[in-house]
Amino acid sequence: MNDFIKQLTLKVTSRFSPILLTTLQLTLMLALMMITLPSFAIEAESANEIENTASTVGIAEAKVVLSYSRGQIANSTDSASQEQVLKNIKQRVLLGDSDQEKNKTINTTREDLIEQKHQQARKQSTTRSITATPRLNLSSRSFSDGTFVIYEGYSQLIEDLDADGYFQTFSVTFDADLLTGNPHDEALVYAELYLSENGGPWIHYYSTDNFVIHGESSDDEFEVYSTLEQGFNTNHYDILIDLYEEGYPNIVASYSSDDSNSLYALPLESSDYDVEYVEYYTEVHSDGGSSSAFILIIMVIAFSIRQFKFKKVISMSSLMRMKSVK
Structure with missing residues (x-):
């Protein structure tokens, strides 16, 4: 920026004295500073406002x-x-x-x-x-x-x-x-x-x-x-x-x-954690259970008949032995 200002002032004031040239350079620099400083201040203030806003809404951003x-x-x-x-x-x-x-x-x-x-x-x-x-x-x-x-x-x-x-x-x-x-x-x-x-x-x-x-x-x-x-x-x-x-x-x-x-x-707790619990009951009908019970009953009866026949055979054998002894 200094080089630009020097070239500009040299073209315009080539016939001016060095003191006047330096004065013009300083004046131009001060004018540019006066123009740019307010914009920097506004940017700084905006940054502070953004930071304050971020701090107040940080919790909201973290969790909806x-x-x-x-x-x-x-x-x-x-x-x-x-x-x-x-x-x-x-x-x-x-x-x-x-x-x-x-x-x-x-x-x-x-x-x-x-x-x-x-x-x-x-x-x-x-x-x-x-x-x-x-x-x-x-x-x-x-x-x-x-x-x-x-x-x-x-x-x-x-x-x-x-x-x-x-x-x-x-x-x-x-x-x-x-x-x-x-x-x-x-x-x-x-x-x-x-x-x-x-x-x-x-x-x-x-x-x-x-x-x-x-x-x-x-x-x-x-x-x-x-x-x-x-x-x-x-x-x-x-x-x-x-x-x-x-x-x-x-x-x-x-x-x-x-x-x-x-x-x-x-x-x-919020309602997304408080979901209503509904129980569902399902009835299942099957013939397998009754068939198994029927088979079990038949097996018990058959076993009883077998035991009865076995006892009857033993009794008859005992009776025949007694007769043979006499």
Whole structure:
């Protein structure tokens, strides 16, 4: 590049002084650097984004998983019965309308998902500052003087087709409360649910919709029914629930297998391992058995007759000897 610049400048400025020639060369080099540096920066940023994306979806690439879930307020008067929920899930299975298709399952670790939420919050904060709107403190929550808790959480094992003790369908129910001193306070929240296979990393398997909690009421219990369709080994799984207030990136409450044995070591497997077992009975009719029995009976009778004749002969011989002696 230096040779090219020298030849170009020599043709154009052959009559200029050496000092002016050097100045022109430096100017051209600086201009080229200013043009190329932004493209290098963009390429580097793109490479970082690709690397981050690869790290978050690495688990998904390693193992294809499919699940079908539905969440609802447990005690709501219009909530569907368990039978109706399971029927809806089976219909979604037939349609292929999985949690992954609905972006309800992010097949990544808990740490990566938390980092994603904070990255999104930082981007939103930057956007607000650029547009000169009042900046929201996204590192906190709206009820700074209150406390969010998950009072209770438990699971139910529902469907095990092959009766091997490992279930493909289960539910998780939890009661989130807001402790502010005012029982009429409400908060808009949602939950992220995770599974840990045999003590392994927490892997995200469902994001609930937003729902409202009312103080310390127990009427706002939330339940999630799930059917594991593919990619879940036959094993024991722990469950973890992270509660978020809508619009804020920080976890406001957590509940897991450390808090309740009902969320510990659930025997689960996906339906590709849970194939219904059907026994087939076949009746075989054969005359061979009856013929053999008939032959055996004839042989026993013949043997008995032979023994009877043999005894009769011996008796007659004995009688003749006795007569001859007399």
